[in-house]
Amino acid sequence: MSHATQLELSMLADEALPEASRARVQSHVSACAQCREQLALLKQEVQLLRHALAFAPVSIPAFQAPLRFADLFKGVLMLGGLAWIMVFLWQSLLSPLVMQIAGWFNPFHISESISLTVDTVFYVSEEGSSLIETLYSLAGFALAFGLVLWVLSTRPSARGLMVICAGILVAAGTMVPEPAQALEIRRVEGRQSLTIGADEVVEDSMIVMAESVIIDGRIEGDLIAFGRRVIVDGVITGNLISFSQSITVGGEVQGSMLNFSQYASLSSGNVMSNLWTFANSMQIDRSSTIGGNATLFTSTSNVEGSVGRDLTNFSENIEVSGSIGDDISAWANSLDLMNGANVSGDVTFHTSREEQFQRLGDATVGGAVDVKIHERGMRTRPNRYATAHFYINQLLRIGGAFIAGLCLLSLFPGLRQMQLGGGMDTLKSAGLGFLALISMPLAAGILAVTFIGIPLAVMTIFGWVVLWFFAKIMLAWVIGNRLLVSRQGTSWALVLLAGIAVVIVVVNLPKVGGILNFCMTLVGAGLLVSPLLKHLQKE
Amino acid sequence: MPARPDFNTLYREHYSRVLGLCRRLLNSQSLAEDATQEAFMRAYNNFKRYDPQQPFWHWIATIANNYCIDLLRKRTREGAVFAGDVNEDGELPDIEDSSTDTLGQMVSDEDSVLITRAIEQLPEKYRIPLVMAYYNDASYEEIAESLGISVNHVGVLLLRAKKQLRTLVENQSSREESLS
Numbered sequence: 001m002s003h004a005t006q007l008e009l010s011m012l013a014d015e016a017l018p019e020a021s022r023a024r025v026q027s028h029v030s031a032c033a034q035c036r037e038q039l040a041l042l043k044q045e046v047q048l049l050r051h052a053l054a055f056a057p058v059s060i061p062a063f064q065a066p067l068r069f070a071d072l073f074k075g076v077l078m079l080g081g082l083a084w085i086m087v088f089l090w091q092s093l094l095s096p097l098v099m100q101i102a103g104w105f106n107p108f109h110i111s112e113s114i115s116l117t118v119d120t121v122f123y124v125s126e127e128g129s130s131l132i133e134t135l136y137s138l139a140g141f142a143l144a145f146g147l148v149l150w151v152l153s154t155r156p157s158a159r160g161l162m163v164i165c166a167g168i169l170v171a172a173g174t175m176v177p178e179p180a181q182a183l184e185i186r187r188v189e190g191r192q193s194l195t196i197g198a199d200e201v202v203e204d205s206m207i208v209m210a211e212s213v214i215i216d217g218r219i220e221g222d223l224i225a226f227g228r229r230v231i232v233d234g235v236i237t238g239n240l241i242s243f244s245q246s247i248t249v250g251g252e253v254q255g256s257m258l259n260f261s262q263y264a265s266l267s268s269g270n271v272m273s274n275l276w277t278f279a280n281s282m283q284i285d286r287s288s289t290i291g292g293n294a295t296l297f298t299s300t301s302n303v304e305g306s307v308g309r310d311l312t313n314f315s316e317n318i319e320v321s322g323s324i325g326d327d328i329s330a331w332a333n334s335l336d337l338m339n340g341a342n343v344s345g346d347v348t349f350h351t352s353r354e355e356q357f358q359r360l361g362d363a364t365v366g367g368a369v370d371v372k373i374h375e376r377g378m379r380t381r382p383n384r385y386a387t388a389h390f391y392i393n394q395l396l397r398i399g400g401a402f403i404a405g406l407c408l409l410s411l412f413p414g415l416r417q418m419q420l421g422g423g424m425d426t427l428k429s430a431g432l433g434f435l436a437l438i439s440m441p442l443a444a445g446i447l448a449v450t451f452i453g454i455p456l457a458v459m460t461i462f463g464w465v466v467l468w469f470f471a472k473i474m475l476a477w478v479i480g481n482r483l484l485v486s487r488q489g490t491s492w493a494l495v496l497l498a499g500i501a502v503v504i505v506v507v508n509l510p511k512v513g514g515i516l517n518f519c520m521t522l523v524g525a526g527l528l529v530s531p532l533l534k535h536l537q538k539e
Numbered sequence: 540m541p542a543r544p545d546f547n548t549l550y551r552e553h554y555s556r557v558l559g560l561c562r563r564l565l566n567s568q569s570l571a572e573d574a575t576q577e578a579f580m581r582a583y584n585n586f587k588r589y590d591p592q593q594p595f596w597h598w599i600a601t602i603a604n605n606y607c608i609d610l611l612r613k614r615t616r617e618g619a620v621f622a623g624d625v626n627e628d629g630e631l632p633d634i635e636d637s638s639t640d641t642l643g644q645m646v647s648d649e650d651s652v653l654i655t656r657a658i659e660q661l662p663e664k665y666r667i668p669l670v671m672a673y674y675n676d677a678s679y680e681e682i683a684e685s686l687g688i689s690v691n692h693v694g695v696l697l698l699r700a701k702k703q704l705r706t707l708v709e710n711q712s713s714r715e716e717s718l719s
């Protein structure tokens with residue numbers, strides 16, 4: 001019988017010989033010493049091969065889960081929401097306040113700055129010691145609390161440290177001083193009223209809760225009142241804070257007044273410092289005075305009395321017939337300066353239509369009158385999506401971005417590996433992008449202070465411009481990659497083009513396009529910056 | 540039904556081995572790293588299709604294999620990596636007897652680096668089935684299916700791979716001897 005072939009022996013050694021020939025070859029091998037020896041050598045060879053092929057463990061890079069659209073959507077939604085809230089807060093609340101505060105620091109309004117300084121000095125000298133002590137202890141408390149949180153978050157097992165921190169916390173708690181003034185709390189249950197009689201003097205600050213709160217006497221401190229009806233005809237030497245359905249002040253508040261009510265009125269009342277009102281309607285009658293600023297968040301305001309300084313008003317309708325010591329700033333549907341109104345400073349009126357501003361003949365304004373029209377999307381703008389110009393422009397944009405992207409990804413092929421993980425990753429990237437886009441011009445500004453730094457500053461600004469330019473292209477690449485991930489053999493240029501098309505469509509979406517554009521720029525900038533940071537970290 | 544394992548754990552457990560496979564198949568560390576990432580990315584995207592009752596290695600190795608073979612096919616212009624070992628009539632040519640020793644007779648266990656180096660020099664059509672058989676522990680049938688060839692063809696390729704390895708190792712060791 002002839003010997004088994006090499007192929008048969010090799011396949012037998014690998015235990016891969018087909019059923020049909022296996023028995024024949026095996027019976028031959030068991031009878032033939034030469035073939036048996038050959039088979040043994042082949043088996044040994046297989047073992048050697050396995051040994052040679054074995055691979056040593058290596059350090060494992062972190063797995064970057066690919067971007068999921070849901071995560072990207074969530075990330076962009078969160079960012080968009082945040083941006084929207086910030087824009088809303090800024091436009092509706094912060095910007096007027098900041099402008100007001102910034103006004104104090106305006107060197108051209110020296111008188112205001114001086115009066116602010118004097119106010120501050122008086123306030124600190126009066127309330128100073130207790131205020132500073134409170135601030136110190138609050139700072140200590142915050143520090144201790146922060147420390148505990150830090151320990152809890154970083155060293156969960158460090159019980160010793162936690163005990164020390166708890167000690168600090170207790171110590172800080174004991175540092176909180178007794179209130180400078182004693183506090184009296186009075187509460188009346190049921191449908192009864194609480195009255196401080198005309199001849200009664202309360203030597204402390206007070207917190208009162210009752211169906212009706214009637215103050216005819218004198219309170220040497222602050223009053224915080226909760227009730228359906230609050231009537232102050234007496235004197236409060238401190239501040240008045242009230243939460244009530246209606247509040248009427250006919251007496252004197254020597255500090256400031258802050259109230260949250262449905263109806264608020266000052267009738268022959270006198271608030272020596274500032275007035276803050278959140279109410280449905282606010283009525284300040286002819287014989288009432290406010291020493292400082294009046295800030296009103298109301299549906300309707302009627303100011304017949306006098307305001308010592310600025311009147312700031314966020315209302316539906318405002319009527320002013322009293323005297324205003326300084327400016328009027330109003331955000332409202334209508335502002336009427338009635339007969340008898342006397343405004344020493346400027347009148348700035350933010351509204352949607354100019355005809356909502358009315359000034360009767362007798363009303364006088366010392367400064368300028370500025371009516372700012374803010375259109376609320378009422379304007380009939382030509383529909384930009386209906387013009388051929390728009391589509392040609394967008395095509396040009398896609399083309400430009402595509403060429404720029406091709407150059408970028410050919411020059412730096414490493415960037416083609418970029419991936420975005422989940423929503424957190426998107427947020428992180430956006431944060432990083434935000435930091436980079438904010439910090440680079442700042443850094444350039446600081447660098448440019450010195451002569452030697454100027455070229456560096458120029459380079460930084462150049463880098464910054466490049467970052468703005470390429471940020472969305474980078475994100476487009478990631479999106480395109482994700483879109484075409486399952487399609488084999490797609491050329492990377494096509495991937496880029498698909499991504500750019502998506503990005504261009506998204507930034508042109510009506511209403512949300514602007515915010516999405518901003519968010520995508522941040523995420524893209526973060527994507528571009530992160531490999532640079534990783535590189536620096538490695539070094 | 541067993542609980543679906545955590546992808547990250549599987550990734551950590553199998554990364555080195557998959558990298559090794561890609562490294563052996565592609566003969567390039569950087570290409571292998573990219574291929575490993577790509578293989579895990581594909582696995583992640585299709586993780587729903589993975590049957591937890593089957594070994595994960597088997598699944599991920601198939602993905603990595605297919606990806607690497609695709610890459611290699613793209614590299615050879617005509618894409619026919621495994622052509623040339625079958626006659627026109629489909630018959631496998633007989634392999635003439637060779638007097639060359641087996642690897643076991645040439646090198647000891649400690650000299651496996653000689654074999655590793657020789658494997659790197661093997662042409663793709665031999666290296667791929669060799670790696671699949673002795674690194675992946677894939678059966679002849681699985682290799683045949685992956686490469687689109689017959690089981691016998693796999694046997695021939697492996698036999699030739701080993702023969703060429705022996706020659707390469709012999710040349711290397713004689714070169715080293717002459718140098719020393």
